[in-house]
Each structure stands twice: as structure tokens, then as C-alpha cells.
Amino acid sequence: MQQTGFANQLQIAFRNGLGAPVLLLMLLAMLVVPLPPMALDVLFTFNISLSLVVLLAAVYVIRPLDFSMFPSVLLLTTLLRLALNVASTRVVLLHGHTGADAAGKVIESFGEFVIGGNYAVGLVVFAILVIINFVVVTKGANRVAEVSARFTLDALPGKQMAIDADLNAGLLTQEDASQRREEVRNEADFYGSMDGASKFVRGDAIAGIMILFINILGGLAIGMLQHNMALSDALRNYTLLTIGDGLVAQIPSLVISTATALIVTRVSSSKEDMGQQLMSQVLSDPRPLWITAGILGLMGVIPGMPNMVFLALAGVVGGLAYFLGRKGETEDEDELAEVAVPTERDNEELSWDDVHTVDVIGLEVGYRLIPLVDRGQGGELMAKIKGVRKKLSQELGFLIQPVHIRDNLDLPPNTYRISLLGVPVAEAEVFADRELAINPGRVFGSVQGIATKDPAFGLDAIWIEHAQRDQAQTMGYTVVDPSTVIATQLSQILHTHAHELLGHEEVQKLLDVLARSAPKLVEDLVPKALSLGAIVRVLQNLLEERIPLRDMRTIAETLAEHAPKSQDPGVLTAAARAALGRSIVQHINGMAPELAVITLDPTLEQLLLQSIQVAAEGGAGLEPGLADQLHQALANNTQQQEAANQPAVLLVPHSLRNWLARLVRHSIPGLHVLSYNEVPDDKQIKVVATVGQQLQAQGAA
Numbered sequence: 001m002q003q004t005g006f007a008n009q010l011q012i013a014f015r016n017g018l019g020a021p022v023l024l025l026m027l028l029a030m031l032v033v034p035l036p037p038m039a040l041d042v043l044f045t046f047n048i049s050l051s052l053v054v055l056l057a058a059v060y061v062i063r064p065l066d067f068s069m070f071p072s073v074l075l076l077t078t079l080l081r082l083a084l085n086v087a088s089t090r091v092v093l094l095h096g097h098t099g100a101d102a103a104g105k106v107i108e109s110f111g112e113f114v115i116g117g118n119y120a121v122g123l124v125v126f127a128i129l130v131i132i133n134f135v136v137v138t139k140g141a142n143r144v145a146e147v148s149a150r151f152t153l154d155a156l157p158g159k160q161m162a163i164d165a166d167l168n169a170g171l172l173t174q175e176d177a178s179q180r181r182e183e184v185r186n187e188a189d190f191y192g193s194m195d196g197a198s199k200f201v202r203g204d205a206i207a208g209i210m211i212l213f214i215n216i217l218g219g220l221a222i223g224m225l226q227h228n229m230a231l232s233d234a235l236r237n238y239t240l241l242t243i244g245d246g247l248v249a250q251i252p253s254l255v256i257s258t259a260t261a262l263i264v265t266r267v268s269s270s271k272e273d274m275g276q277q278l279m280s281q282v283l284s285d286p287r288p289l290w291i292t293a294g295i296l297g298l299m300g301v302i303p304g305m306p307n308m309v310f311l312a313l314a315g316v317v318g319g320l321a322y323f324l325g326r327k328g329e330t331e332d333e334d335e336l337a338e339v340a341v342p343t344e345r346d347n348e349e350l351s352w353d354d355v356h357t358v359d360v361i362g363l364e365v366g367y368r369l370i371p372l373v374d375r376g377q378g379g380e381l382m383a384k385i386k387g388v389r390k391k392l393s394q395e396l397g398f399l400i401q402p403v404h405i406r407d408n409l410d411l412p413p414n415t416y417r418i419s420l421l422g423v424p425v426a427e428a429e430v431f432a433d434r435e436l437a438i439n440p441g442r443v444f445g446s447v448q449g450i451a452t453k454d455p456a457f458g459l460d461a462i463w464i465e466h467a468q469r470d471q472a473q474t475m476g477y478t479v480v481d482p483s484t485v486i487a488t489q490l491s492q493i494l495h496t497h498a499h500e501l502l503g504h505e506e507v508q509k510l511l512d513v514l515a516r517s518a519p520k521l522v523e524d525l526v527p528k529a530l531s532l533g534a535i536v537r538v539l540q541n542l543l544e545e546r547i548p549l550r551d552m553r554t555i556a557e558t559l560a561e562h563a564p565k566s567q568d569p570g571v572l573t574a575a576a577r578a579a580l581g582r583s584i585v586q587h588i589n590g591m592a593p594e595l596a597v598i599t600l601d602p603t604l605e606q607l608l609l610q611s612i613q614v615a616a617e618g619g620a621g622l623e624p625g626l627a628d629q630l631h632q633a634l635a636n637n638t639q640q641q642e643a644a645n646q647p648a649v650l651l652v653p654h655s656l657r658n659w660l661a662r663l664v665r666h667s668i669p670g671l672h673v674l675s676y677n678e679v680p681d682d683k684q685i686k687v688v689a690t691v692g693q694q695l696q697a698q699g700a701a
Helices: 002-015 019-030 037-060 070-098 105-114 119-154 156-168 174-225 231-265 274-281 287-300 307-337 367-373 381-396 466-474 482-496 504-517 519-529 532-544 552-562 569-579 581-589 602-616 624-643 654-664
Strands: 361-365 404-407 415-420 423-429 435-438 450-453 460-464 478-480 594-600 648-652 671-675 684-691
Touching: 019 070, 037 070, 037 105, 037 231, 070 174, 070 231, 105 231, 119 156, 119 174, 119 231, 119 466, 156 174, 156 466, 156 478, 174 231, 287 307, 361 367, 361 482, 367 381, 367 404, 367 482, 381 404, 381 482, 415 482, 423 482, 435 466, 435 482, 460 466, 466 478, 478 482, 504 519, 504 532, 504 552, 519 532, 519 552, 532 552, 532 569, 552 569, 569 581, 569 654, 569 671, 581 594, 581 671, 594 602, 594 624, 602 654, 624 648, 624 654, 624 684, 648 654, 654 671
Parallel strands: 361 404, 594 648, 594 684, 648 671
Antiparallel strands: 361 415, 415 423, 435 460, 435 478, 450 460
């Protein structure tokens, strides 16, 4: 009952946040309060057990970040060893003259059993352990931690840019992006902490050497001067106690140093523990084992060599190679057996099921890109395409159709093709075994690879090896995997051609959803006021002008209001734009109270209106030379606004907006064309340029 009560009290203390302070106070008390030999035995045994637990945790951890407490654990274990060194030193110097068991059974066992009671052997063994710990393990782990911290911190901006690129491309949600940013920050903090924590291990090794010499010299002085011991007796007693004490502390120190080296040398992207990595990377191919078995067999037949040992080991290695080879063949046979054989349908009559309709959205891949779409081989393209569809559906206001993916042996092996309604719209080459380093405009070096262009935005890029990722990110490149490249271009194409994806079925679904909250509005609109085909055309016009359909209620109310006056889709589209003016302007200019605009000279406006009227009556319309000058002037003003980091907005009369929007839609994509009635009343207008003052007005043909 008393033990149960103590355990409960201890558990309550940890829950209340008192566990760590109490533990630290206990460690500090060990530096001051004398401990009996029995307590030293318990604490030394606990220290060895704790070091083994930490080592095994480092072996079985999947990623270094999964053991993020390791730097703090490293500090606590180091403090524990140093506190035990101080406590045992006190006991050794006070009672070492009484015999080898003065500091407890653990130290006595390490002094008598491990080194056979010979302090000369003990010194050699201790020196070897110190060299292994300090020179090999600790120094190497310290260097790896330092380099990892530097490269992780240097690559931090590039990783943040890659996350932002994935978010903008629709491959990540806001929650996923926040989680990825948190992981990047945690990784930087972890490796920065490991760089400092590795100094604890190095300092602990140095302290062990100094404590050894202090104990031996201090013990000899105390034994000979205070207890009148002979030199040989004092040397034996105090040296054996000191060596035992040193070994008891040095072995856990070596174990913790090994755990530190394992943590800092692990690959963060791995999804396997160390044992699984060893099996998958070292023992996956039987050929190295066959060669090793052959070499061991040759050494086993050389006269004078330990033949039985080499031949026996050669047999074991050869048997293991044979077993791994047979296992691989069995797995290949199982995979072949699972391949489906198409059934013959020669005797069946043809039906309408044999007439295949075109896919709304199609993606064809060459045979080397099949692993990107195969989840069984770790392909992530399917999940990223789903993320693209989800993000675009939320932005545009209607459900994007599924993407039909198939392999096409007629394509080059590394090529993919995107098609809409059965017509190819894009084709590019990617390398499934490489990553694309995109130059965002400012990099601080170059990397080796295959030069190319980013398929989505045409930026300079290089296909690099996976091992060059951190180096490229450090230089400022945005590094993405092949699946992200394909998904980003698909997102850009779907956004540009969204109006082609919207059909009667999608519009009917939008009206059905709206009818749940506004049934009377939908009832009065379709089919009383407008046909479904007319609504489809209006919504396609809005999407073509990059206006989302999220505010379907406002669009439907506007169409219901203006349908009795006109059934023309162009007129209805203009009315819907005016109703959505606040949303359109906010999308262009944000929450800024002032809107910078480009206007047309009144003379030019009149000339354009006359030209449009002449063209509508069957005339020739605008003179080509004047059209070229107008286009060039608009392009120059748009470049000036973009250089000033301001949106380019052309403000024109209502009757000119549609014509000018069609003129610049594809040739000047950065220019937004608005009519006067689309600007909210509370927005202030600032004219930054007037087009037409420098043009020589020319009459219509």
C-alpha cells in the first residue's frame, strides 16, 4: 500500500510539471550529499540501463524528429554520469583504503572481473574505450551534427518556398502547408540543438579522462599520507577502484555516444527503422553475398589459414545468398501471377457500351512514368491530382471532373500528355528518378543536371539527382518532385480552361445545391425566365474571364432580374459582372481603398465606339495600324504597373469592355479590363495613365 501511494504521488508530481525540476534537484544533490555504496550500485545499474534504452530507441526510431527530446535526454544522461562520478570519487577517496569493495559491488565487479584485478590491464582497456569514444564516435558525431545543422538552416528558405509553391499549385491545403512549415521549423530546431548537444558528449569524455588521473593521484596521496599505506597497496586499491569507476561510467558514455551518432546520421526521409533499412538496402541483392562467400571460400583453402572458420562462414554467407535469391524469385512469380489476363469477347455482339466517349480530363503517361501513378510503388501523383481538384473546386465554385489516367506506349518513355475533351493541350517530359530544381529568379550558384524549362510557367529549371536536393535548396532553387511538376501544370491548365469543363450537368448540380437554400429563386429562374442552356453560356463567360462561381446566389438573382429585358448571354454576363463588381475588384486590388487605373483618351473612346458600330453593321471596323498601336500602348502600361508591383486595370465604358477584354485576354494576361459600373462606389479611382494621347487618331476604314 505504501509503494502504491508513493507511485501515485510520483505520477501526480509529473502531471503537475514537478517531475523534471525534482529530477534535476536530485542530480544536483548527488554532487553534494554523500551516497552509501548500496545507492551507488543502484544508480550505476540504472545508468547502464538508461543508456541501453536510449540506444535502442535511437535504433528503432523512424525519423530523427520522432525523437525530438534526444538533445534534452543527452544533457540529463551526461549530468547523471558526472554526478555519479563525483559521488563515487568522494566514496573512493574517503574509504578506498578499506579494500576493493569500498565503493560498492558494481565498481568492484568492473575492477576485479572485467579486467581480472590487474590495474595495468584496466588502464589499457580504459584508454582504448576513451580513444574509441572520444576520437572515433564522439568526434565523428560532432562533425556530422555540425554539418547537418548548417545545411538544414541554409536549406530552410528553399523548403519554405517549395511549400508555398505546392500551396499555390493546389497540391496542399492550408492545414497541410502549416503542418509542413511546422515540420521544417522543428527540423531546423532539432539539428541546431543536436549541434550544441553533441558538445555534451565530447565534454563528458574529456571529463572522464581528467577524473581518472585525479582519482589515482588523489588516492595515492590520501592512502600513503593519511592512512600510512604502502605504495604498492595504495596503488592497487585506489587504481582498481578508479579503473572500475571509470569503466562503469565510460561504457554508458560510449553507448550514449553511439546513440548520438545514430541519430545524426539517420536519413530524415526514410520510412523504415534501422533494421528494415539494413534488410532493404544491404541484403536486398544476393550478388554481394555470393561474391563474399567466394572470397571467404578461397581464403579457407589457403594453407596456414584457419580453414574451418573461413569455410564455415563461407557456407553460412552462401546459404543466406541462396535464400535471398529464392525469396526474390518467389515474389516475382507472385507478381506475375497477379497480372490480369483480358478475356476474349469475340463471340459477343457489339453494343453502345463498345462506343467510348472522350474523357473530359485525360492524362497519358509514358511507361517510365507509371511508378508515379502506382500507389503500390509509392507513387504520389494520384493523391496530388485529388488535391488539385479539391482546391480548384473550392476556388471556382463547381466540382472539377475526375482525371482519367492511362499509360500510352506510343509516347516517349518520360513524356506525359494532358488532354481536355479528347484534345491534347499540353505535353512535357519529366524524369521519375530525378527532381526539378526551378530557378525562381535569384539563385546563388549552379547545380549539375539536365537543363530544361518548368512546364507550368516556363521558368529555367534543371533536373537533378535526389542527393543534390539540399544543395540546390541552399542555393535558392525551388526543388519539386516529378509528381508535383505534373500536378502543377495540370492545375494551371484546368484553371485556364475552366469554362470548357462546365457543362449542363455541372450547372444543374449548382442549381440543385442553390435550391436547398433558395428554392423560390431557382424555381423562378429555370425554366420560367431563362433556359438551362442560356445559364450555362453565361456561367462559361464568367469563368472564361476568371470570375469564380462561388456566389451563385448573386448570379442567379441578377439573371432573374435582367432575363425579362434580354436573353442575350453577353448582356446577361455584363449584368452579372456588375453585380459581382465588389468581389472582382477585391480579387484584383485587395482591401486597398484606392484603385489605380489606366483610361482611354475620350477621342480614342469615340473612335473605338464608331469602329465597333461599323463592324456590327458589316463594315471593316478598326484600322489595323491603330489596333497595333493601341495594343502596344496597353502592353507598355501593363509592364510599368507590374514593375511597380501594382495591378494593371484598364477602366473603360460599358460598351467597350467586352471588345477590349477579348483583344487583350491572351496577349496581355496581366491586364484586367473593367467597366465603370463594375467599380464599387466606395472605391477611390486614381488614373495613372491615359492611352491615346500619344496615338495619332486614325479613322475607321
